[in-house]
Structures are given as structure tokens and as C-alpha cells.
Amino acid sequence: MLEIKGLGHRYADGHRALTGIDLGVERGELVCLVGPSGCGKSTLLRCVAGLLRPTEGTVTLDGNTVDRVPDGLAVVFQDYTRSLFPWLTVRDNVALVLRRRGLGRRERRAAAEEALAAVGLADAVRKYPWQLSGGMQQRAAIARALAYRPSLLLMDEPFGSVDAQTREDLEDLLLTVRGGEGGMTILLVTHDIDESVYVGDRVVVLTGAPGTVHTELRVDLPAPRDQIATREHPAFVALRAEVGRAVRRP
Amino acid sequence: MVADRARRVLLGGAGVLLVLGVMEAASRTGVVDAASVPPATEILSGAVEMAADGEFGGHLGATVAAWLSGVLLAVVLAVPAGLLLGSVPVLDRAALIVVELLRPIPSVALIPLAILVFVEPGRVERSLVCYACLWPILLNTLYGLREVEPVAKETLRSFGFGPLGVLLRVSLPSAAPLVLTGVRIALAVGLVVAVSAELRAGGESGLGIYLLATQSGGGRPDLMLAGALWAGVLGLLANGLLVAAERRIFRWRAVR
Known part of the structure; x- marks a missing residue:
């Protein structure tokens, strides 16, 4: 490949x-x-x-x-803090990239929440990246890449x-x-x-x-x-x- | 937090009172000529009286309308121009000297030209306000774009977004706080230019027209200074509103 x-x-x-x-x-x-x-x-x-x-x-x-x-393609960057967009909630950070997947607004949100739940961030979806610990931010970046499939x-x-x-x-x-x-x-x-x-x-x-x-x-x-x-x-x-x-x- | 804010308000109020007290004392004791610089209490009572006066309200409203529409026009022109220059390096370099040449020209120096071109005083005023406000907004947009996190842009690129997508979804929101700071600077500059244009270009109504009228005949320095005080209040309000808006909208920036 x-x-x-x-x-x-x-x-x-x-x-x-x-x-x-x-x-x-x-x-x-x-x-x-x-x-x-x-x-x-x-x-x-x-x-x-x-x-x-x-x-x-x-x-x-x-x-x-x-x-x-x-x-x-999806990339999880080493510098996860800078890779997440601070003006978007964690869920919207994930949902944003799904636009390239041709999903509707509701589907994007649902897929984002599912991916965040898979990395143990179900309770943090409405938070902003800067409200999370480093480890949680890193998981959010991983969820974003996984949701993109x-x-x-x-x-x-x-x-x-x-x-x-x-x-x-x-x-x-x-x-x-x-x-x-x-x-x-x-x-x-x-x-x-x-x-x-x-x-x-x-x-x-x-x-x-x-x-x-x-x-x-x-x-x-x-x-x-x-x-x-x-x-x-x-x-x-x-x-x-x-x-x-x-x-x-x- | 709350105690901090209360402290700041108290200190600010104390500063205002101190200046008013010095002005009052200077006029009352004859250090300055009370006929040309009336005591602070007289200026303040003039300002309060004017606020109740419908005619002054009309002048003030005319200035505010010209000021805000000029600033708005500058935002509409300067932000897209900044995005264009900020994302096309060739254009940026080509425009650099033009911008640096035009920027230091005082708007007031362009009043005669603006009168020739735009004729109608309201248009003269708006165009000059717009001209003066273009630069701080344009430059702050460019600074803002320069500070965008490269990793943030690469992130969106790696998910298949093109240059326009990256510009609108990463660069613009990242630069937005600095753009808004540019707008705040522009508001302060724009008010000065609006009143100056009214003083020089004339017209039917406006704070500058009112100030001119207070100087005709024997002259009313108390009303003139009271009118100027209102201009200051406008500037203070505009700045305060924008600072509050910045804090609310760009909470993420303060934390980072």
C-alpha cells in the first residue's frame, strides 16, 4: 500500500x-x-x-x-496542544474534520461523540481543549483522527x-x-x-x-x-x- | 477577581476625581484664566445640561453615525485585504511599501482632497474615518495571521482541507483576537478623525459643528469643553464595550 x-x-x-x-x-x-x-x-x-x-x-x-x-489520511501530531483548535469545543474539534467526510451536521456530532466516548472523553465533549489535562487533550486528538476513519x-x-x-x-x-x-x-x-x-x-x-x-x-x-x-x-x-x-x- | 475589579474601578474613579479637583482648583484660584478654562464643576454641569438638550443629541448622533459607519466600512475592506495579503506572500511584499507610505499620512491632511472628491460633508467625514481606520485593522489582521500556529494549519491540511478551508477555519479564527484589537484601536482613531473632519469640512450637524458653534460670538468655553467631554465619553464607552466583547468571545486566548 x-x-x-x-x-x-x-x-x-x-x-x-x-x-x-x-x-x-x-x-x-x-x-x-x-x-x-x-x-x-x-x-x-x-x-x-x-x-x-x-x-x-x-x-x-x-x-x-x-x-x-x-x-x-489522518495524522495525530506530537504537539497535540497546538493541534487542537482552542476556539472550538472538543466535540467540534472532532466534528470539524468530518466535514471532509460528507456527513451532515447531526451525523458529524454523533460520530464525534462516539469517537470521544471510545477514548473515555464522553463527559468532556462540551469542554474546550484548554479546560482539559494534557492527557485528555491527547486523547481528544486521537479521537479526532479515529472518527475520520x-x-x-x-x-x-x-x-x-x-x-x-x-x-x-x-x-x-x-x-x-x-x-x-x-x-x-x-x-x-x-x-x-x-x-x-x-x-x-x-x-x-x-x-x-x-x-x-x-x-x-x-x-x-x-x-x-x-x-x-x-x-x-x-x-x-x-x-x-x-x-x-x-x-x-x- | 471581584475584589480586583472593584479595586480597579475605585482607583480609576479616584484618578478622575483627582484630575477634576486639580482643574477646579486651577480655575478657582486663577492659576489658569477661568474665562477660557472654566472650573470643572461648570463644565460638568454644562455636559449634563447638554445631554438633556435635544439639539446636542442630534449633533452627537450624527457624529456617532458617521464614525461607526466609517469604521464598519474599514472593517469590511481591511479584513479581507489582510487575509489576501497575509496568505499570498507575493502580494504582501508588493503592498508593503504602499501601505507603509500611505499609513503615516494624517487623515486631517487629506481633508481638502476629500472635500474635492466627495463634496458632501457627511461623505467626506465617513471616507476620512474609513481611511484612518484601514491601517490599524489591516496591520493587526496581518500580525494575527503571522502568529497562527503552524501545527494548527498543518492539522487541518492533513485532514484534506485546501488553502481556503485552512484560511477560513484556522487562520481567521486564530487571528480574530488581534483583528478585534485592531478594530478597537481604529475606533479611537476614527472618533478623532470624525470630529476633526467636522471642524474642518463643516456640514449640518455633528459634534465638531456644535463645538464650532460654541466658539462663535463671545464663545462658550464651558460648553465647548463639555462637548469635548462627551467625545471622550463616547471613546471610553466604545473601548469598554470592545474589551468586554474580547474577553467574552476570546476566553480561549486568555487561558493560553
Whole structure:
């Protein structure tokens, strides 16, 4: 579905963020990108989103070169505070983007409330983003992307500010929306090695500055995944160690 | 909060009383000539008397109408112009020098030209008010657009919205508080220009016309200053209303 070939990017100020990235993602797959800060993970996501035109290489989605924002895309930005619109209620933040989905006003509101309920924000729909805690804002941004029902979902450190319990719930929510009939293809950037192994079908370790693909690991863990059982599975422990070593060893 | 507000009102009131007291004392003791600057109490009683006077009300109403319609016209012209310049960098650069050249020209200096072009005093006044008000609104719209969060714009773009959608749904609401501040500045400037235009361009009615009349014959400095006081009250009211509106509408801004 998604083909990244020889992708590299040098910013106008000369900073080289990425070089020679080759990566393919199958429809319905959940691929985690892990790596240290400054390895170009966010730049890679922005190139895939069509928000940034790479200086080298190509990104193709369903055979079409990505030279603008592709249809059916949603992005959860790392900077969720700035990504939410403070002049709109949480519900209207979600409902606004659904305009692009051709829904009527009432349907947009209903879909927004449903998505917010799914991330545990049913009681906050009429609040404004700045009235919520960081973790709740982050969940609102995730709900907005999920309500959009994208075919490709890009997430940049989406669970950084939520508490551990909520984080596990959101990881499990992601597992239910990806794959299957009309399911989403997800590219998830995370710092958390355990998380990458737990939710990922594949883990791609990026290292260096400029960033390159260091290792690609297929995660073969029994489905459905379970927060307790999966994490104590010997294969999980082994993969986690392998990813950890890859991240640390340049 | 409530205590804070009460404190501010009290202090403001104390400031007004102090100035009035100094004016009163200066005239009564002969530090300034009481014939040209009457004591504050006389000015105030003149102002109250005028408020009950239907004729003065008509003058005041004419000024308010010309002032507000001029400002409104400036909003209608300057906000879209700002959105256009703010989103098309080529136009912005091309317009920069023109704007910076036109902006410092005092509106009062354009009165003779405006009389030639518009002839009718009411139109002269409105057009000058509009001219003077264009700049603060235009510039604040441009500043506001420059401060829009890039991530907010990218967010809407990533959901498939085009440039116009992003402009209207992210840039405009983000810039709105600064646009309204521009309108508030424009209201203050516009009132000065409206009264100046009446003083210089004449006409049938208006606060400036009334002020001119108080100076004819022997002259009534008490009424003149009372009329000027009413202009001040108008400005104060307009500013207060807009500040209150800003607080209400843009609550999100204060919190951020």
C-alpha cells in the first residue's frame, strides 16, 4: 500500500534529517517506528503525509506518488496542544474534520461523540481543549483522527502524556481499529520499545542523524494480544531486547 | 477577581476625581484664566445640561453615525485585504511599501482632497474615518495571521482541507483576537478623525459643528469643553464595550 524508496530530506537550513529510507507497509499493517530523538521520525511522517516534500526519493501510496496530502489520511501530531483548535469545543474539534467526510451536521456530532466516548472523553465533549489535562487533550486528538476513519493513520508519539492505564487502553483501541475489513493501516512513531512490540506487526528501528533504517523486525506474537499475557510471552521479551539493543547500538 | 475589579474601578474613579479637583482648583484660584478654562464643576454641569438638550443629541448622533459607519466600512475592506495579503506572500511584499507610505499620512491632511472628491460633508467625514481606520485593522489582521500556529494549519491540511478551508477555519479564527484589537484601536482613531473632519469640512450637524458653534460670538468655553467631554465619553464607552466583547468571545486566548 505504502512504498517509501530512497527517501531523504535536507531542510532549507542545511540540516539533513533523513537519508536513504526504504520501507514498505502492507494494507492493514501496524508498523512502529522507534529510534532516539533526532533520528528524523517526525520528518518521515510529514513526508508520508504529503505535508513536506522530500528532497530525495519518493513516497507512493496505492501506486500514486504522494506530492500533496493524500485522501483518507489522518495524522495525530506530537504537539497535540497546538493541534487542537482552542476556539472550538472538543466535540467540534472532532466534528470539524468530518466535514471532509460528507456527513451532515447531526451525523458529524454523533460520530464525534462516539469517537470521544471510545477514548473515555464522553463527559468532556462540551469542554474546550484548554479546560482539559494534557492527557485528555491527547486523547481528544486521537479521537479526532479515529472518527475520520482514515485508510492511513499516522501517529507521532500519540500516548506520551496519558497515564499508564489509559495508555494500555488506547493501545488496545488501536489494535481493534487496524487491519480487517476497511481497517486502518497505521504508522506509529514511539519512544517506548515495549509499546512498539506490543502493538506492532513490525518494528522499524531508525538510528543516526541523518536517520536511516537500522533494523526491521517482524513481530510474531499470538493474537489477540493481551496486556498481561503478551508482555510475559518469551517471544515478546526476546523481541523487546532485540529492539532495545538496536536502538542503543548505532 | 471581584475584589480586583472593584479595586480597579475605585482607583480609576479616584484618578478622575483627582484630575477634576486639580482643574477646579486651577480655575478657582486663577492659576489658569477661568474665562477660557472654566472650573470643572461648570463644565460638568454644562455636559449634563447638554445631554438633556435635544439639539446636542442630534449633533452627537450624527457624529456617532458617521464614525461607526466609517469604521464598519474599514472593517469590511481591511479584513479581507489582510487575509489576501497575509496568505499570498507575493502580494504582501508588493503592498508593503504602499501601505507603509500611505499609513503615516494624517487623515486631517487629506481633508481638502476629500472635500474635492466627495463634496458632501457627511461623505467626506465617513471616507476620512474609513481611511484612518484601514491601517490599524489591516496591520493587526496581518500580525494575527503571522502568529497562527503552524501545527494548527498543518492539522487541518492533513485532514484534506485546501488553502481556503485552512484560511477560513484556522487562520481567521486564530487571528480574530488581534483583528478585534485592531478594530478597537481604529475606533479611537476614527472618533478623532470624525470630529476633526467636522471642524474642518463643516456640514449640518455633528459634534465638531456644535463645538464650532460654541466658539462663535463671545464663545462658550464651558460648553465647548463639555462637548469635548462627551467625545471622550463616547471613546471610553466604545473601548469598554470592545474589551468586554474580547474577553467574552476570546476566553480561549486568555487561558493560553
